[in-house]
Amino acid sequence: MFKPRVVVLITVFTCSSLLAAPPVRKFDDPGAPPFTVLKRGENPPLDVDGNFVIGPEYVAAPERKSVDGVPQGKVMQFVIDSKDTKLLNPGIARKEFGKVDPNNPKTLIVETHAIDYKRAITVYIPAQYKPGTEAPFMVVHDGPGPSKNPSLGMKTVLDNLIAQKRIPAIIVIAIANGGGDAQGHERGKEYDTMSGVYAEYIETEVLPRVEKNAEVKLTKDPDGRAAMGSSSGGSAALIMAWFRTDLYHRVLTTSGTFVNQQWPFDPKMPDGAWGFHETLIPNSPKKPIRVFISVGDADLLNPNVMRDDMHDWVEANHRMAKVLKAKGYEYQYLFCRGSGHGIGNAQAQFLPHALEWVWKGYTPKK
Secondary structure, eight states, rough: OOOOOOOOOOOOTTTTGGOOOOOOOOSTTOOOOOOOEEETOOOEEEEEEEOEEEEEOOOOOOGGGOTTTOOOOOEEEEEEEEEGGGGTEEEEEEEEEEEETTTTTEEEOOOEEEEOEEEEEEEEETTTOOOOSSSSSSEEESOOOOOOOOOTTTTHHHHHHHHSSSSOOEEEEEESSSSSSTSSSSHHHHHHHHHHHHHHHHIIIIIIHHHHHOEEEEOOOGGEEEEEEEEEHHHHHHHHHHHHHTTTTTTESSSOOOOSOSSOOOOOSTEEEEEEIIIIIIHSSOSSSSEEEEEETOOOOOOOOOOSSOOEEEEEHHHHHHHHHHHTTTEEEEETTTTOTTHHHHHHHHHHHHHHHHHHOOOOOO
């Protein structure tokens, strides 16, 4: 007897596939800060603070091209094993994304396990560096992984800007994260925790190894120290300067995660990095920090299971611009049209400008 065969089609959706694409925001939407709209290929003036719109068409910066005769810096790399460090040892990781805590919708319940990990430290040393002298430097988060032939994506930009004396002869230290992302992973613990712990880790575990392995000396002057990052790396850059202003005064961020992503929950900082524009900056005395922030018009919006109204990257950066202006900070804010999270297409145009702006006014101490 013929038996019909039943075919069952099962479709599996990931959490990310259930999320709608982020909406495209307009620079003049209700609640947005006032912006100056720039022409195609134009970056803001170096001597003006404020909010600027660039894009949606971008012109690649000429500083990205190698120029004959420009002194070439060198790039070296070494690896740090977590087992050889005192801080952030061991690391953490998760197998599954967390669930919203029914008793506290501002955080997640996440099961984690301990891990060992290795991170590469990639160091750019400009040709103009004089051995034995203390150099200004910039820490860059989410640095590259281990490589037999290490490279740094912005090396050519640095070579050109330094040769043109538009920025000092900085050493750049690109630090790979500890793995994973967001709540329950080592990267999230390092970058999203609202404290000075990660700055202390860099100070005690990374910088001494840089000086030894790269045979350089790094300045202790916080005005000669900058931190840079994208997404959670961007919030980490500001976290370092905010909680350890004695160590860092200059911050450069792209698509900064100034949202509620800290984990584990800290009742002293209940809003995570959203707290920067909600309470910390408005209610604190002005700090000697120079801040560059930027976001895409199609940047992230609530990309997880939390519904706490504190996971809108565009709104978070808008709010940052407002509180920075209100407190009188030196800041520039770029709203990048035609750009999503990470704003890579826009960075191709504005990164040299951003580096020059962040380092403007630096004078080495004698």
